[in-house]
Amino acid sequence: MMILGLTGSIGMGKSTATRAFAAHGAMIWDADAEVHRLMAEGGAAVAEVGTEFPEAVIEKAAGGAYIDRKVLGKSIFQDGAALRRLEAILHPLVRHGERRFLSIAEGQRCRLAVLDIPLLFETGGAARCDATAVVTAPAFVQRARVMRRANMTASKFDAIVARQMPDWEKRRRADFIIQTGQDKRESLRAVGEIARILATRRGDHWPRCWPAGSDRLLSGRLLGVSDA
Structure with a gap:
Protein backbone atom coordinates (compact mmCIF):
# COMPACT_ATOMS: atom_id res chain seq x y z
CA MET A 1 0.00 0.00 0.00
CA MET A 2 1.36 3.40 -1.00
CA ILE A 3 0.80 6.25 1.43
CA LEU A 4 0.66 9.72 -0.09
CA GLY A 5 0.84 12.73 2.19
CA LEU A 6 -1.17 15.55 0.64
CA THR A 7 -0.82 19.12 1.83
CA GLY A 8 -1.22 22.72 0.77
CA SER A 9 -1.61 26.15 2.30
CA ILE A 10 -4.92 27.88 2.85
CA GLY A 11 -6.87 28.53 -0.35
CA MET A 12 -4.70 26.37 -2.61
CA GLY A 13 -7.43 23.92 -3.66
CA LYS A 14 -6.57 20.86 -1.61
CA SER A 15 -10.20 19.73 -1.34
CA THR A 16 -10.46 19.55 -5.12
CA ALA A 17 -7.33 17.43 -5.23
CA THR A 18 -8.58 14.97 -2.61
CA ARG A 19 -11.83 14.47 -4.51
CA ALA A 20 -9.83 13.81 -7.66
CA PHE A 21 -7.65 11.22 -5.93
CA ALA A 22 -10.79 9.52 -4.61
CA ALA A 23 -12.12 9.38 -8.16
CA HIS A 24 -8.97 7.43 -9.07
CA GLY A 25 -9.70 4.85 -6.39
CA ALA A 26 -7.64 6.23 -3.51
CA MET A 27 -8.89 6.06 0.07
CA ILE A 28 -8.75 9.46 1.80
CA TRP A 29 -8.11 10.31 5.44
CA ASP A 30 -8.73 13.91 6.51
CA ALA A 31 -6.90 15.14 9.62
CA ASP A 32 -9.25 18.11 9.96
CA ALA A 33 -12.32 15.89 9.85
CA GLU A 34 -10.78 13.67 12.52
CA VAL A 35 -10.40 16.64 14.87
CA HIS A 36 -13.98 17.67 14.12
CA ARG A 37 -15.19 14.22 15.17
CA LEU A 38 -13.10 14.25 18.33
CA MET A 39 -14.61 17.53 19.51
CA ALA A 40 -18.17 17.02 18.29
CA GLU A 41 -20.90 15.76 20.61
CA GLY A 42 -19.87 12.34 21.85
CA GLY A 43 -16.31 12.83 20.62
CA ALA A 44 -13.44 11.22 22.49
CA ALA A 45 -11.75 14.55 23.21
CA VAL A 46 -14.74 16.50 24.54
CA ALA A 47 -14.41 15.64 28.23
CA GLU A 48 -10.68 16.22 28.55
CA VAL A 49 -10.57 19.32 26.35
CA TYR A 66 -19.35 19.61 22.31
CA ILE A 67 -16.36 21.91 21.91
CA ASP A 68 -16.81 25.26 20.21
CA ARG A 69 -13.67 25.37 18.07
CA LYS A 70 -13.86 29.12 17.51
CA VAL A 71 -13.85 29.79 21.24
CA LEU A 72 -11.09 27.23 21.70
CA GLY A 73 -9.04 28.89 18.98
CA LYS A 74 -9.24 32.21 20.80
CA SER A 75 -8.16 30.53 24.03
CA ILE A 76 -4.98 29.10 22.54
CA PHE A 77 -4.11 31.91 20.14
CA GLN A 78 -0.62 33.22 21.01
CA ASP A 79 -0.61 31.13 24.20
CA GLY A 80 2.09 28.52 23.85
CA ALA A 81 1.34 26.80 27.14
CA ALA A 82 -2.35 26.42 26.30
CA LEU A 83 -1.50 25.08 22.87
CA ARG A 84 0.83 22.47 24.35
CA ARG A 85 -1.90 21.32 26.75
CA LEU A 86 -4.30 20.93 23.86
CA GLU A 87 -1.74 19.06 21.78
CA ALA A 88 -1.11 16.64 24.63
CA ILE A 89 -4.79 15.72 24.57
CA LEU A 90 -5.37 15.58 20.83
CA HIS A 91 -2.19 14.11 19.39
CA PRO A 92 -2.65 10.54 20.64
CA ALA A 105 -7.28 0.53 4.11
CA GLU A 106 -4.82 -2.35 4.31
CA GLU A 122 5.45 21.59 9.58
CA THR A 123 4.69 18.67 11.92
CA GLY A 124 7.03 16.05 10.49
CA GLY A 125 4.22 13.97 9.04
CA ALA A 126 6.03 13.53 5.73
CA ALA A 127 8.35 11.01 7.38
CA ARG A 128 5.41 8.60 7.68
CA CYS A 129 4.54 8.77 3.98
CA ASP A 130 5.93 6.95 0.96
CA ALA A 131 5.50 10.10 -1.13
CA THR A 132 4.25 13.65 -0.71
CA ALA A 133 2.30 16.07 -2.90
CA VAL A 134 1.60 19.76 -2.45
CA VAL A 135 -1.32 21.66 -3.93
CA THR A 136 -0.33 25.16 -5.00
CA ALA A 137 -1.55 28.27 -6.82
CA PRO A 138 -0.21 31.78 -7.46
CA ALA A 139 -0.35 34.05 -4.42
CA PHE A 140 -2.90 36.41 -5.99
CA VAL A 141 -5.22 33.48 -6.74
CA GLN A 142 -4.81 32.16 -3.22
CA ARG A 143 -5.66 35.54 -1.69
CA ALA A 144 -8.69 36.04 -3.93
CA ARG A 145 -10.07 32.61 -3.01
CA VAL A 146 -9.63 33.08 0.71
CA MET A 147 -10.97 36.62 0.81
CA ARG A 148 -14.27 35.36 -0.61
CA ARG A 149 -14.85 33.34 2.54
CA ALA A 150 -17.26 34.49 5.19
CA ASN A 151 -15.72 36.36 8.14
CA MET A 152 -12.31 36.53 6.47
CA THR A 153 -10.33 39.76 6.67
CA ALA A 154 -7.04 40.80 5.13
CA SER A 155 -5.32 40.89 8.52
CA LYS A 156 -6.62 37.45 9.44
CA PHE A 157 -5.48 36.03 6.12
CA ASP A 158 -2.02 37.55 6.50
CA ALA A 159 -1.73 36.14 10.03
CA ILE A 160 -2.68 32.65 8.83
CA VAL A 161 -0.16 32.72 5.99
CA ALA A 162 2.56 33.99 8.32
CA ARG A 163 2.15 30.92 10.54
CA GLN A 164 2.40 28.47 7.66
CA MET A 165 5.48 27.18 5.90
CA PRO A 166 6.01 29.25 2.73
CA ASP A 167 4.52 27.73 -0.39
CA TRP A 168 7.88 27.73 -2.15
CA GLU A 169 9.36 25.63 0.65
CA LYS A 170 6.51 23.13 0.49
CA ARG A 171 7.02 22.83 -3.26
CA ARG A 172 10.73 22.29 -2.72
CA ARG A 173 10.11 19.45 -0.29
CA ALA A 174 7.26 17.69 -2.10
CA ASP A 175 7.71 14.78 -4.47
CA PHE A 176 4.80 15.99 -6.61
CA ILE A 177 3.27 19.41 -7.28
CA ILE A 178 -0.37 19.98 -8.23
CA GLN A 179 -1.05 23.40 -9.76
CA THR A 180 -4.62 24.68 -9.30
CA GLY A 181 -4.35 28.30 -10.35
CA GLN A 182 -5.23 27.91 -14.02
CA ASP A 183 -7.17 25.29 -15.97
CA LYS A 184 -8.96 22.84 -13.66
CA ARG A 185 -8.51 20.14 -16.29
CA GLU A 186 -4.75 20.46 -15.89
CA SER A 187 -5.07 20.04 -12.14
CA LEU A 188 -7.14 16.90 -12.60
CA ARG A 189 -4.68 15.61 -15.18
CA ALA A 190 -1.83 16.11 -12.70
CA VAL A 191 -3.69 14.14 -10.03
CA GLY A 192 -4.35 11.36 -12.51
CA GLU A 193 -0.69 11.20 -13.46
CA ILE A 194 0.40 11.02 -9.83
CA ALA A 195 -2.11 8.24 -9.17
CA ARG A 196 -0.81 6.37 -12.21
CA ILE A 197 2.82 6.68 -11.09
CA LEU A 198 2.10 5.60 -7.53
CA ALA A 199 0.10 2.62 -8.77
CA THR A 200 3.38 1.19 -10.10
CA ARG A 201 5.13 1.45 -6.73
CA ARG A 202 4.97 -0.50 -3.52
CA GLY A 203 5.06 1.39 -0.25
CA ASP A 204 7.10 0.39 2.78
CA HIS A 205 6.06 2.95 5.41
CA TRP A 206 3.05 1.09 6.82
CA PRO A 207 3.18 -0.09 9.53
CA ARG A 208 6.90 0.53 10.01
CA CYS A 209 6.54 4.29 10.50
CA TRP A 210 3.64 4.10 12.94
CA PRO A 211 5.26 3.11 16.25
CA ALA A 212 3.28 3.40 19.44
CA GLY A 213 3.09 6.90 20.90
CA SER A 214 1.99 10.32 19.80
CA ASP A 215 3.56 12.84 17.46
CA ARG A 216 2.86 16.31 16.16
CA LEU A 217 -0.03 15.45 13.88
CA LEU A 218 -2.49 18.20 14.75
CA SER A 219 -5.09 19.57 12.41
CA GLY A 220 -4.20 22.93 10.93
CA ARG A 221 -7.86 23.85 10.77
CA LEU A 222 -8.18 23.57 14.54
CA LEU A 223 -5.39 26.10 14.87
CA GLY A 224 -6.85 28.34 12.18
CA VAL A 225 -3.96 27.83 9.77
CA SER A 226 -5.32 25.42 7.17
CA ASP A 227 -7.65 25.76 4.21
CA ALA A 228 -10.80 25.24 6.24
Missing part, protein backbone atom coordinates in the same frame (compact mmCIF):
# COMPACT_ATOMS: atom_id res chain seq x y z
CA GLY A 50 -13.55 20.65 28.28
CA THR A 51 -11.73 20.18 31.57
CA GLU A 52 -8.73 22.15 30.33
CA PHE A 53 -10.77 24.78 28.45
CA PRO A 54 -14.21 24.99 30.09
CA GLU A 55 -15.01 28.23 28.28
CA ALA A 56 -15.13 26.28 25.01
CA VAL A 57 -17.70 23.72 26.16
CA ILE A 58 -21.24 24.05 24.82
CA GLU A 59 -23.78 22.15 26.90
CA LYS A 60 -26.89 21.01 25.07
CA ALA A 61 -30.29 21.35 26.72
CA ALA A 62 -31.10 17.71 26.02
CA GLY A 63 -27.79 16.58 27.48
CA GLY A 64 -24.42 16.06 25.90
CA ALA A 65 -21.79 18.61 25.01
CA LEU A 93 -6.32 10.57 19.59
CA VAL A 94 -5.61 11.89 16.10
CA ARG A 95 -2.79 9.39 15.66
CA HIS A 96 -5.14 6.60 16.70
CA GLY A 97 -7.60 7.70 14.02
CA GLU A 98 -4.85 7.73 11.41
CA ARG A 99 -3.70 4.25 12.37
CA ARG A 100 -7.28 2.98 12.34
CA PHE A 101 -7.79 4.34 8.83
CA LEU A 102 -4.61 2.76 7.50
CA SER A 103 -5.44 -0.56 9.10
CA ILE A 104 -8.85 -0.51 7.41
CA GLY A 107 -7.64 -4.76 5.09
CA GLN A 108 -9.47 -3.59 1.99
CA ARG A 109 -6.33 -4.11 -0.09
CA CYS A 110 -6.10 -0.43 -0.85
CA ARG A 111 -3.34 0.43 -3.32
CA LEU A 112 -3.20 4.17 -2.54
CA ALA A 113 -4.05 5.79 0.79
CA VAL A 114 -4.01 9.60 0.85
CA LEU A 115 -3.42 11.38 4.16
CA ASP A 116 -4.82 14.89 3.87
CA ILE A 117 -2.76 16.78 6.46
CA PRO A 118 -2.68 20.59 6.28
CA LEU A 119 0.55 20.86 8.29
CA LEU A 120 2.25 17.81 6.84
CA PHE A 121 5.75 19.28 6.60
Whole structure:
Protein backbone atom coordinates (compact mmCIF):
# COMPACT_ATOMS: atom_id res chain seq x y z
CA MET A 1 0.00 0.00 0.00
CA MET A 2 1.36 3.40 -1.00
CA ILE A 3 0.80 6.25 1.43
CA LEU A 4 0.66 9.72 -0.09
CA GLY A 5 0.84 12.73 2.19
CA LEU A 6 -1.17 15.55 0.64
CA THR A 7 -0.82 19.12 1.83
CA GLY A 8 -1.22 22.72 0.77
CA SER A 9 -1.61 26.15 2.30
CA ILE A 10 -4.92 27.88 2.85
CA GLY A 11 -6.87 28.53 -0.35
CA MET A 12 -4.70 26.37 -2.61
CA GLY A 13 -7.43 23.92 -3.66
CA LYS A 14 -6.57 20.86 -1.61
CA SER A 15 -10.20 19.73 -1.34
CA THR A 16 -10.46 19.55 -5.12
CA ALA A 17 -7.33 17.43 -5.23
CA THR A 18 -8.58 14.97 -2.61
CA ARG A 19 -11.83 14.47 -4.51
CA ALA A 20 -9.83 13.81 -7.66
CA PHE A 21 -7.65 11.22 -5.93
CA ALA A 22 -10.79 9.52 -4.61
CA ALA A 23 -12.12 9.38 -8.16
CA HIS A 24 -8.97 7.43 -9.07
CA GLY A 25 -9.70 4.85 -6.39
CA ALA A 26 -7.64 6.23 -3.51
CA MET A 27 -8.89 6.06 0.07
CA ILE A 28 -8.75 9.46 1.80
CA TRP A 29 -8.11 10.31 5.44
CA ASP A 30 -8.73 13.91 6.51
CA ALA A 31 -6.90 15.14 9.62
CA ASP A 32 -9.25 18.11 9.96
CA ALA A 33 -12.32 15.89 9.85
CA GLU A 34 -10.78 13.67 12.52
CA VAL A 35 -10.40 16.64 14.87
CA HIS A 36 -13.98 17.67 14.12
CA ARG A 37 -15.19 14.22 15.17
CA LEU A 38 -13.10 14.25 18.33
CA MET A 39 -14.61 17.53 19.51
CA ALA A 40 -18.17 17.02 18.29
CA GLU A 41 -20.90 15.76 20.61
CA GLY A 42 -19.87 12.34 21.85
CA GLY A 43 -16.31 12.83 20.62
CA ALA A 44 -13.44 11.22 22.49
CA ALA A 45 -11.75 14.55 23.21
CA VAL A 46 -14.74 16.50 24.54
CA ALA A 47 -14.41 15.64 28.23
CA GLU A 48 -10.68 16.22 28.55
CA VAL A 49 -10.57 19.32 26.35
CA GLY A 50 -13.55 20.65 28.28
CA THR A 51 -11.73 20.18 31.57
CA GLU A 52 -8.73 22.15 30.33
CA PHE A 53 -10.77 24.78 28.45
CA PRO A 54 -14.21 24.99 30.09
CA GLU A 55 -15.01 28.23 28.28
CA ALA A 56 -15.13 26.28 25.01
CA VAL A 57 -17.70 23.72 26.16
CA ILE A 58 -21.24 24.05 24.82
CA GLU A 59 -23.78 22.15 26.90
CA LYS A 60 -26.89 21.01 25.07
CA ALA A 61 -30.29 21.35 26.72
CA ALA A 62 -31.10 17.71 26.02
CA GLY A 63 -27.79 16.58 27.48
CA GLY A 64 -24.42 16.06 25.90
CA ALA A 65 -21.79 18.61 25.01
CA TYR A 66 -19.35 19.61 22.31
CA ILE A 67 -16.36 21.91 21.91
CA ASP A 68 -16.81 25.26 20.21
CA ARG A 69 -13.67 25.37 18.07
CA LYS A 70 -13.86 29.12 17.51
CA VAL A 71 -13.85 29.79 21.24
CA LEU A 72 -11.09 27.23 21.70
CA GLY A 73 -9.04 28.89 18.98
CA LYS A 74 -9.24 32.21 20.80
CA SER A 75 -8.16 30.53 24.03
CA ILE A 76 -4.98 29.10 22.54
CA PHE A 77 -4.11 31.91 20.14
CA GLN A 78 -0.62 33.22 21.01
CA ASP A 79 -0.61 31.13 24.20
CA GLY A 80 2.09 28.52 23.85
CA ALA A 81 1.34 26.80 27.14
CA ALA A 82 -2.35 26.42 26.30
CA LEU A 83 -1.50 25.08 22.87
CA ARG A 84 0.83 22.47 24.35
CA ARG A 85 -1.90 21.32 26.75
CA LEU A 86 -4.30 20.93 23.86
CA GLU A 87 -1.74 19.06 21.78
CA ALA A 88 -1.11 16.64 24.63
CA ILE A 89 -4.79 15.72 24.57
CA LEU A 90 -5.37 15.58 20.83
CA HIS A 91 -2.19 14.11 19.39
CA PRO A 92 -2.65 10.54 20.64
CA LEU A 93 -6.32 10.57 19.59
CA VAL A 94 -5.61 11.89 16.10
CA ARG A 95 -2.79 9.39 15.66
CA HIS A 96 -5.14 6.60 16.70
CA GLY A 97 -7.60 7.70 14.02
CA GLU A 98 -4.85 7.73 11.41
CA ARG A 99 -3.70 4.25 12.37
CA ARG A 100 -7.28 2.98 12.34
CA PHE A 101 -7.79 4.34 8.83
CA LEU A 102 -4.61 2.76 7.50
CA SER A 103 -5.44 -0.56 9.10
CA ILE A 104 -8.85 -0.51 7.41
CA ALA A 105 -7.28 0.53 4.11
CA GLU A 106 -4.82 -2.35 4.31
CA GLY A 107 -7.64 -4.76 5.09
CA GLN A 108 -9.47 -3.59 1.99
CA ARG A 109 -6.33 -4.11 -0.09
CA CYS A 110 -6.10 -0.43 -0.85
CA ARG A 111 -3.34 0.43 -3.32
CA LEU A 112 -3.20 4.17 -2.54
CA ALA A 113 -4.05 5.79 0.79
CA VAL A 114 -4.01 9.60 0.85
CA LEU A 115 -3.42 11.38 4.16
CA ASP A 116 -4.82 14.89 3.87
CA ILE A 117 -2.76 16.78 6.46
CA PRO A 118 -2.68 20.59 6.28
CA LEU A 119 0.55 20.86 8.29
CA LEU A 120 2.25 17.81 6.84
CA PHE A 121 5.75 19.28 6.60
CA GLU A 122 5.45 21.59 9.58
CA THR A 123 4.69 18.67 11.92
CA GLY A 124 7.03 16.05 10.49
CA GLY A 125 4.22 13.97 9.04
CA ALA A 126 6.03 13.53 5.73
CA ALA A 127 8.35 11.01 7.38
CA ARG A 128 5.41 8.60 7.68
CA CYS A 129 4.54 8.77 3.98
CA ASP A 130 5.93 6.95 0.96
CA ALA A 131 5.50 10.10 -1.13
CA THR A 132 4.25 13.65 -0.71
CA ALA A 133 2.30 16.07 -2.90
CA VAL A 134 1.60 19.76 -2.45
CA VAL A 135 -1.32 21.66 -3.93
CA THR A 136 -0.33 25.16 -5.00
CA ALA A 137 -1.55 28.27 -6.82
CA PRO A 138 -0.21 31.78 -7.46
CA ALA A 139 -0.35 34.05 -4.42
CA PHE A 140 -2.90 36.41 -5.99
CA VAL A 141 -5.22 33.48 -6.74
CA GLN A 142 -4.81 32.16 -3.22
CA ARG A 143 -5.66 35.54 -1.69
CA ALA A 144 -8.69 36.04 -3.93
CA ARG A 145 -10.07 32.61 -3.01
CA VAL A 146 -9.63 33.08 0.71
CA MET A 147 -10.97 36.62 0.81
CA ARG A 148 -14.27 35.36 -0.61
CA ARG A 149 -14.85 33.34 2.54
CA ALA A 150 -17.26 34.49 5.19
CA ASN A 151 -15.72 36.36 8.14
CA MET A 152 -12.31 36.53 6.47
CA THR A 153 -10.33 39.76 6.67
CA ALA A 154 -7.04 40.80 5.13
CA SER A 155 -5.32 40.89 8.52
CA LYS A 156 -6.62 37.45 9.44
CA PHE A 157 -5.48 36.03 6.12
CA ASP A 158 -2.02 37.55 6.50
CA ALA A 159 -1.73 36.14 10.03
CA ILE A 160 -2.68 32.65 8.83
CA VAL A 161 -0.16 32.72 5.99
CA ALA A 162 2.56 33.99 8.32
CA ARG A 163 2.15 30.92 10.54
CA GLN A 164 2.40 28.47 7.66
CA MET A 165 5.48 27.18 5.90
CA PRO A 166 6.01 29.25 2.73
CA ASP A 167 4.52 27.73 -0.39
CA TRP A 168 7.88 27.73 -2.15
CA GLU A 169 9.36 25.63 0.65
CA LYS A 170 6.51 23.13 0.49
CA ARG A 171 7.02 22.83 -3.26
CA ARG A 172 10.73 22.29 -2.72
CA ARG A 173 10.11 19.45 -0.29
CA ALA A 174 7.26 17.69 -2.10
CA ASP A 175 7.71 14.78 -4.47
CA PHE A 176 4.80 15.99 -6.61
CA ILE A 177 3.27 19.41 -7.28
CA ILE A 178 -0.37 19.98 -8.23
CA GLN A 179 -1.05 23.40 -9.76
CA THR A 180 -4.62 24.68 -9.30
CA GLY A 181 -4.35 28.30 -10.35
CA GLN A 182 -5.23 27.91 -14.02
CA ASP A 183 -7.17 25.29 -15.97
CA LYS A 184 -8.96 22.84 -13.66
CA ARG A 185 -8.51 20.14 -16.29
CA GLU A 186 -4.75 20.46 -15.89
CA SER A 187 -5.07 20.04 -12.14
CA LEU A 188 -7.14 16.90 -12.60
CA ARG A 189 -4.68 15.61 -15.18
CA ALA A 190 -1.83 16.11 -12.70
CA VAL A 191 -3.69 14.14 -10.03
CA GLY A 192 -4.35 11.36 -12.51
CA GLU A 193 -0.69 11.20 -13.46
CA ILE A 194 0.40 11.02 -9.83
CA ALA A 195 -2.11 8.24 -9.17
CA ARG A 196 -0.81 6.37 -12.21
CA ILE A 197 2.82 6.68 -11.09
CA LEU A 198 2.10 5.60 -7.53
CA ALA A 199 0.10 2.62 -8.77
CA THR A 200 3.38 1.19 -10.10
CA ARG A 201 5.13 1.45 -6.73
CA ARG A 202 4.97 -0.50 -3.52
CA GLY A 203 5.06 1.39 -0.25
CA ASP A 204 7.10 0.39 2.78
CA HIS A 205 6.06 2.95 5.41
CA TRP A 206 3.05 1.09 6.82
CA PRO A 207 3.18 -0.09 9.53
CA ARG A 208 6.90 0.53 10.01
CA CYS A 209 6.54 4.29 10.50
CA TRP A 210 3.64 4.10 12.94
CA PRO A 211 5.26 3.11 16.25
CA ALA A 212 3.28 3.40 19.44
CA GLY A 213 3.09 6.90 20.90
CA SER A 214 1.99 10.32 19.80
CA ASP A 215 3.56 12.84 17.46
CA ARG A 216 2.86 16.31 16.16
CA LEU A 217 -0.03 15.45 13.88
CA LEU A 218 -2.49 18.20 14.75
CA SER A 219 -5.09 19.57 12.41
CA GLY A 220 -4.20 22.93 10.93
CA ARG A 221 -7.86 23.85 10.77
CA LEU A 222 -8.18 23.57 14.54
CA LEU A 223 -5.39 26.10 14.87
CA GLY A 224 -6.85 28.34 12.18
CA VAL A 225 -3.96 27.83 9.77
CA SER A 226 -5.32 25.42 7.17
CA ASP A 227 -7.65 25.76 4.21
CA ALA A 228 -10.80 25.24 6.24
